[in-house]
Amino acid sequence: MEINISSPRSPYLVFTSAGRWANIEQWITKDRQWDLFLCNYGKQRHPQAAHADYYCDRQGGKFPNLYHAWQENPELFRQYDAVLVLDDDVMFPDRNIHTLFNYLKKYQLWCLQPAFSPAGKISHRLTGVRSLRKLTYTNFVEVCAPLIRTDKLDAFFQVYDPKLVGWGVDLWLMHFLQYPKNKVAVIHDVVCINPEDEIKGGSREIERLQCQQKRIECWNTIKREHNIPDQPLMEYGTVWQLPTPMNIWRALVIFFERKYLRHWGKNSRRARAGLA
Numbered sequence: 001m002e003i004n005i006s007s008p009r010s011p012y013l014v015f016t017s018a019g020r021w022a023n024i025e026q027w028i029t030k031d032r033q034w035d036l037f038l039c040n041y042g043k044q045r046h047p048q049a050a051h052a053d054y055y056c057d058r059q060g061g062k063f064p065n066l067y068h069a070w071q072e073n074p075e076l077f078r079q080y081d082a083v084l085v086l087d088d089d090v091m092f093p094d095r096n097i098h099t100l101f102n103y104l105k106k107y108q109l110w111c112l113q114p115a116f117s118p119a120g121k122i123s124h125r126l127t128g129v130r131s132l133r134k135l136t137y138t139n140f141v142e143v144c145a146p147l148i149r150t151d152k153l154d155a156f157f158q159v160y161d162p163k164l165v166g167w168g169v170d171l172w173l174m175h176f177l178q179y180p181k182n183k184v185a186v187i188h189d190v191v192c193i194n195p196e197d198e199i200k201g202g203s204r205e206i207e208r209l210q211c212q213q214k215r216i217e218c219w220n221t222i223k224r225e226h227n228i229p230d231q232p233l234m235e236y237g238t239v240w241q242l243p244t245p246m247n248i249w250r251a252l253v254i255f256f257e258r259k260y261l262r263h264w265g266k267n268s269r270r271a272r273a274g275l276a
Contacts (some may be wrong), residue, residue, distance in 0.1 A: 001073065002055040009053075010034050011081040013103045014024045017041050017062040018088035021195075024048045027086075031095040034101065034259070039065040061165035062087065063143070070157055077150060081105075084147040091120070091193035092145075096275075100147055100190045103135065107239075110183040111148045111173070113141040118258045120193040126186060126233055128258070131251035133188035133245065137236040141186065143170040144194055152177065161222060167212070168219030175228045181236040189241070 011032040017040050018024060028036075028051050038052035041059045049055050058065050061144070066085060070077050077083065082104050084097065092114070099116055115129035122128040127142050143166055148156075156176050164172065177184065222228065241247045 001069070002052070003076075004055070005035065005053045008035055008079050012084070012086070012247050013037060013077070013080040013082070014084045014086055015039070015062075016086045016088045017060070017065045017068050018046055018048065022046070022088040023091050023195075024051055024088065027092055027094055027097060032094050033098050033154055034084075037069065037219065039069060041065065060162075063160070063169050064162035064165060066220060067157055067160055067162045070154075072170065074154070080150050082147055083153055084145070085143075087144045089195050090145055091195060096192065100187060103185075103190065104147055104149065105201050106185075107135065107185065109149070109185055110152045110177060110180065111141055111147050111189055112185045113147065113148055114190040114192045115186055115188045116142075116144075117191050117193045120195050121197075122194075124233060126235055129191050129254055131187050131254045132241050132242050134239040134248060135185040135187045135189065135236045137182050137183060137185050138234065139181075139231065139236070140174055140233045141170060141184060145192060146170065146173070148173070159226070159244050164217055164218055164222050167215035171219075171231070172222060172226070172228060175226075175231070179231065 013036075014027070014034055015037045016022070016024065017039045018154045019040075024038070025048055035053040037054040038046060038049060038056075038077075039044035040055070040057045041047065042057075043059075044198065045057070046055075053067075056069060061069070062085065066083075082101065084100065086092070096114065102114070103109065104112055111214060112135070113127065116122045116127050117129055124140070126136065126138055126140065127212060130136075156173055159176065160169075160172070174184065
């Protein structure tokens with residue numbers, strides 16, 4: 001592992017397992033207030049490695065790669081208050097990343113995620129951005145972009161099995177945290193885009209590592225081994241924004257994005273499949 005800083009510049013770390021579709025350069029500004037750990041799963045040195053404060057090469061999934069790095073150097077991670085475990089292709093400007101860390105501290109959360117824009121993928125209704133909300137307390141954050149307090153992630157890694165590559169990691173983490181009603185949240189005031197597969201050649205990088213059926217089978221095995229029951233995704237409460245002109249304008253923008261971007265996206269995918 002390469003270490004390119006003498007000491008942390010902030011109490012916050014972003015970890016990503018990066019490949020050819022990485023959007024890391026969009027995250028970076030000269031005055032960023034968080035450190036970056038880049039684990040490259042490609043066969044050649046990552047072209048955006050120069051941005052990394054910590055760098056390593058290791059093929060594998062995001063959470064297994066984070067687990068491996070943590071096992072090798074746990075004290076490095078324990079220097080930080082929280083870790084944002086971010087998919088490398090997520091479109092997420094630096095100012096939004098910094099704001100996300102602020103929410104963790106202000107609301108004394110254990111785990112959170114940014115809301116997803118309708119300009120990209122939204123896999124679960126409660127993770128999509130909604131109008132006039134600051135945050136919504138939930139029993140779920142998606143594995144795509146969880147921000148986790150370091151002590152909670154450290155404790156989770158005492159039981160985590162790296163054979164679980166992606167599918168179910170988020171559900172296992174929530175079960176481990178015992179579904180607290182005011183410590184896990186989706187931050188609607190901070191939005192990112194999880195790009196559609198079509199703009200990445202129509203396939204997901206994780207499929208090259210392990211097919212979806214295999215990932216589901218692995219999760220079912222983990223559930224049996226650890227007695228993890230199925231749990232419906234739930235919302236427990238919302239912190240609302242004030243109805244200022246700016247927030248009302250943003251609410252209108254979100255409404256039209258949800259109405260037309262999602263509609264366009266569905267029709268576009270159907271057309272490509274020859275169904276429209």
